[in-house]
Amino acid sequence: MSITSALSIATSGLQAQSAAFSSISSNIANVSTVGYKASATSFEALLSDSSGRSTGIGGVTGTNSQNISAHGDIETTGVSTELAIDGSGFFAVTASSDSTQVYYTRDGSFHTDDEGYLVNDAGYNLSGWALDENGNIAAANRTSTQSLAPINLADISGTPQPTSAIDMTATLPADAAIGDAFVTDAEIYDSLGTAHSVPLTWTKTAENEWSVQAGNPASTADTSVTTGTSDGTTIAITFNTDGSLASINPSPAQIGFSGWTSGAADSTITLDLGTVDRSDGLRQISTTDGNPKVSGYKADQDGWSAGTLKDVTINADGTVMANFDNGQSRAVYKIPIVTFTNPEGLDSVSGTVYSATAYSGQYQLKEAGSDGAGGIRAESLEHSTADTATEMTRMIYAQQAYSAAAKVVTAAQEMMDTIIQAKR
Known part of the structure; x- marks a missing residue:
């Protein structure tokens, strides 16, 4: 193997460990980000064909990927609109209230914005099935994301009932x-x-x-x-x-x-x-x-007035209950859980938001807690899967490998300088 080959291999080592450092720094930075999935670096050796006594140039590549299927610990928060999925699946969200592009996340840090929409800390609107007066899903085709609508609590009022x-x-x-x-x-x-x-x-x-x-x-x-x-x-x-x-x-x-x-x-x-x-x-x-x-x-x-919305509660099956100041309650939305055959095939839009791809398979809208979909835990949030202790250990290994590869580059450079000096 020539000096130039050694230099090239060492350079690939520097690049691979740089990718590892990028993964480590991202995980440490997001150790407190709700619903964040830690990324890991996989290394793969690169070897060209060898024949006789000659060995081709080798090296290594480092590829970062998130473990999207991993579930973080769930913590109780006491905020009624904050949600966590206890099991598999994702919330359906959109980037704005008038967008038709649906994304998927486990970041349930939802709160009511100035227009009454439920949005998480990343600014994505939570989508759900609208319910009719009898608490049934109003959409005819509940299997499509087109049946979902951004959840808005601003215009909800209690329906009056005359005394009978x-x-x-x-x-x-x-x-x-x-x-x-x-x-x-x-x-x-x-x-x-x-x-x-x-x-x-x-x-x-x-x-x-x-x-x-x-x-x-x-x-x-x-x-x-x-x-x-x-x-x-x-x-x-x-x-x-x-x-x-x-x-x-x-x-x-x-x-x-x-x-x-x-x-x-x-x-x-x-x-x-x-x-x-x-x-x-x-x-x-x-x-x-x-x-x-x-x-x-x-x-x-048995009658009551129209009533003004006081607060909402969200059941384990995703039903959003509007509670009014007249003592009445009414089911207004149902939050579905979206599952995929291969969630690892989702494409990362941000650290906590994903889009479907051909590799993830077709989405399925399910009622929370049924048919393999996780249940919804209200007043809770899912922690990041990143662990500081684990990332510090990874950083030590990556730093050592990077320093060693850098020494190889330095040594190869000195050897080439020696050859150049000898030629002169």
Whole structure:
């Protein structure tokens, strides 16, 4: 082997170890980067054909690659929109809210930006399936990334539900005089989510017999302001001699309202006054203090206002639940997990973001925690797979190899200088 061959081989060693240093420095710099996958350097010997006593020029190459399939440790953060994948797969993200190019990452450092989109610290928008009012995926073709949309929480509001039923419990005074009347109030909601206060007048019509009638609803903020018109239905109620409910007429008991000042649709509300021959709703007993009154009154209705988004929670299956200040919750998105046959074939766009290639195979959109896809852990982040101790050890080996190759270059240069001097 000639001196020039030795010089060339030593130079390839310097280049290979430089590649290793690049990998090491990147790993150390990203030891705290969420979802980062550490890179490693593979070395390959280069030998040309040998014949007889002559040996061709040899050398080495160094190639850096990320171990994309490696999973980092998961740490709880307490931030509801920060996510980690417990198992295989990636989040689908886009570079902007209006981009159709989908990328893949395990960096779940998502937070809400000024426009309401969930973006991670690298600036990528999280994509998911939009859900309909029943919590079902709205897209017809859920296997394509075209069925995904950037998750936006800015325009989400709770859908109002008009009151359709009121469950009532109350004790009516058996010692009240015939003709005595007592008034209670019930809160109801119209079809637009506006709250109203309805006065209910309980009148004793005979022994063990009562009637209840709903008056015109009023504003809950100012009960002097009438907000609708009651249909004036009178409901007759009778009790058994033991105070339990005997009958209700009409049955089911219903009251109606129209002419809402809010512009809402007419309302028909069913009153659940209890079970016949039982005291689980209305009952009648004498008062102990001789002061007849309605006691134990409670009216639970099933309506609610529109509500304002308070916060979100994300389930292990990727369902994004919007929680409203009216106490209601609604499923608004589902975050898929994207898997590949060969994730190592993905092309690195950045240290934590990848694009699909022919080598990675076709993507598959799966519900989190099913069919081999990892589950989603909310309020968590996946650590970098880079380890400082490991990288320091690699650096020592690389530094020693680089220094040795540099000495070979120096020695070869001195030998060539000697030959040149001899020729002169």
